[in-house]
Amino acid sequence: MNTLSDDEDLPLAVPLCPDSEKPAPETAASHKEAAAQSQSTAAVRHAPVPVTLITGYLGAGKTTLVRYIVNERHGFRIAVILNEYGGETGLESAFVQNEQGGRADVPQWVELANGCLCCSVKAEFVQALEGLLGTGSEHAGKFDYVLVETTGLANPGPIMSELWTDEELEAAVVLDGVVAVVDGRNVARQLDEARPGGAANEAQLQVALADVILLNKMDLLSEDQAAAVTGQLRAINSAAAIIPTSHSKVDLARLLNRGAYHLRLLEQMQPLPATAAGDEAYAAAVDQTKQQQQQQQQAADGITSALPPAVQQPLQWLADVSAAAAAATGGTASSCTASGCSNPAHQHHEQQHHQQQQQQHSSGQAGLGPGEPCRAHDAAVRTIALRVAQPLLLERFRAWVEGLIWDHPAAAKDHKAAAAAAGGGLAAAAEDGVTAAAAAGREVARAEVLRMKGLLNVAGSSRAHMFQAVYDLYDIVPGADWQVLHKHAAAAAAAAAAAGQQAGDGVLTRLVLIGRHLDQQQLQQQLEQCCAACVDGEATA
Numbered sequence: 001m002n003t004l005s006d007d008e009d010l011p012l013a014v015p016l017c018p019d020s021e022k023p024a025p026e027t028a029a030s031h032k033e034a035a036a037q038s039q040s041t042a043a044v045r046h047a048p049v050p051v052t053l054i055t056g057y058l059g060a061g062k063t064t065l066v067r068y069i070v071n072e073r074h075g076f077r078i079a080v081i082l083n084e085y086g087g088e089t090g091l092e093s094a095f096v097q098n099e100q101g102g103r104a105d106v107p108q109w110v111e112l113a114n115g116c117l118c119c120s121v122k123a124e125f126v127q128a129l130e131g132l133l134g135t136g137s138e139h140a141g142k143f144d145y146v147l148v149e150t151t152g153l154a155n156p157g158p159i160m161s162e163l164w165t166d167e168e169l170e171a172a173v174v175l176d177g178v179v180a181v182v183d184g185r186n187v188a189r190q191l192d193e194a195r196p197g198g199a200a201n202e203a204q205l206q207v208a209l210a211d212v213i214l215l216n217k218m219d220l221l222s223e224d225q226a227a228a229v230t231g232q233l234r235a236i237n238s239a240a241a242i243i244p245t246s247h248s249k250v251d252l253a254r255l256l257n258r259g260a261y262h263l264r265l266l267e268q269m270q271p272l273p274a275t276a277a278g279d280e281a282y283a284a285a286v287d288q289t290k291q292q293q294q295q296q297q298q299a300a301d302g303i304t305s306a307l308p309p310a311v312q313q314p315l316q317w318l319a320d321v322s323a324a325a326a327a328a329t330g331g332t333a334s335s336c337t338a339s340g341c342s343n344p345a346h347q348h349h350e351q352q353h354h355q356q357q358q359q360q361h362s363s364g365q366a367g368l369g370p371g372e373p374c375r376a377h378d379a380a381v382r383t384i385a386l387r388v389a390q391p392l393l394l395e396r397f398r399a400w401v402e403g404l405i406w407d408h409p410a411a412a413k414d415h416k417a418a419a420a421a422a423g424g425g426l427a428a429a430a431e432d433g434v435t436a437a438a439a440a441g442r443e444v445a446r447a448e449v450l451r452m453k454g455l456l457n458v459a460g461s462s463r464a465h466m467f468q469a470v471y472d473l474y475d476i477v478p479g480a481d482w483q484v485l486h487k488h489a490a491a492a493a494a495a496a497a498a499a500g501q502q503a504g505d506g507v508l509t510r511l512v513l514i515g516r517h518l519d520q521q522q523l524q525q526q527l528e529q530c531c532a533a534c535v536d537g538e539a540t541a
């Protein structure tokens, strides 16, 4: 499995659909399309069960959310997997089970005690899912949704990549989305908690890796406090939807069945089967949930017409990535900080920090030099946006991404050699940047990329390519033709503009990156080096 853990060596980054023969971009696209086609066909047969991962710091409201979901009328037959430390797991799940009686649809509870999903019980977790859903299991076909509640101290990255790629399950399950529940009252403090060696803490990782953030305990926050916390969360992760909640009560159409990680399958997936023939109430509830979700999403993004999934999906991707990029860019401009935090308390803290740095500087100590990037902000988990108009060479782009998401020094070294052979040494660029900075006497840490999302303009292909990376994995899926996309995006842009939102524009590669030590200028330069024009320039130089 391609995941990170304390007790395993860091694996190589693996494209979900690897091109072992490194074909030219045009061939690569066709290869991907063929692979997507065969996977999609399998999806129709096996109908993989969507899994939503629920993360969040201790006491944020995860169990409250699970309890709320299983008691709502949503039409899904849900299996719930709890990953709790200590002896109270039985009590908690028994309590929830007793409550579910009336309206929940056969929730099944599986307890994973005495271990953490992010390390020691990954195997147990996979076994639990196989037991529940795998072929031949007595439960096979009985559930059409899985919720996994992690411990408050879990880093969701490893389990995300485990779920995203789990071949052992033969697509019995598919990661649908990651929800982070945050305690609005305490999240600012939790995000600030220091970890040895300056590592990102769990609260930061949970927010950074989420597709949806529930800003919970709104009943305990003033409007100003809520706005401040929202700004802080947005600065870390501009790509996630932030939904304010009290007692984790949320419109489930915004939470479930988002399809954030199964782009290849969405086009071909059939509607969820009814519980039993003639169970009209069940089927109607499923339809209603899906319809609501689609309408809300489309209304939010200005996508008004009913489009085929092959167009709608990349159009949605375009809207999501553009909105995330706009939020990241707007955030950066909103204050003196790179993180763009709008939390007044945080700004105050950062003002102090700047003053300290400047005082240190004027007193001759190592501090903030003119034009020097601020290290404290650099160390914060944040979102940055990149864009480039020139078409990308896919292999160069791959080499760059692989270099970024392998942050382990040994893996980076292996990768440097491999990528130098494959794509002209781009993979080593980040490391070389660090070395150059060190030689110049600057203290620069290696970029730690947790999540990437983008739409790619690939040289030799007329199709917009959807791209995302989580932790040590990435995937690139060809979507609709740019022309078709633009035709619909123009309508969407007009609607979005009318709604006061920023819409996507032009045949552009646009990327958002979430992580730490992200040097915007350096990463922009590295992305530009992946362009065909850059390589042509090299050839003629």
Ligand SMILES: Nc1nc2c(ncn2[C@@H]2O[C@H](COP(=O)(O)OP(=O)(O)OP(=O)(O)O)[C@@H](O)[C@H]2O)c(=O)[nH]1
Binding pocket: 056, 057, 058, 059, 060, 061, 062, 063, 064, 065, 151, 152, 216, 217, 218, 219, 220, 245, 246, 247, 248
């Ligand atoms: N006031 C208020 N209390 C809440 C809200 N959501 C949850 N709580 C309470 O917060 C406490 C913790 O909620 P849980 O749902 O157990 O949180 P958790 O994230 O599962 O906690 P751990 O399992 O310990 O990590 C409980 O007492 C909840 O009743 C909310 O929106 N407002």
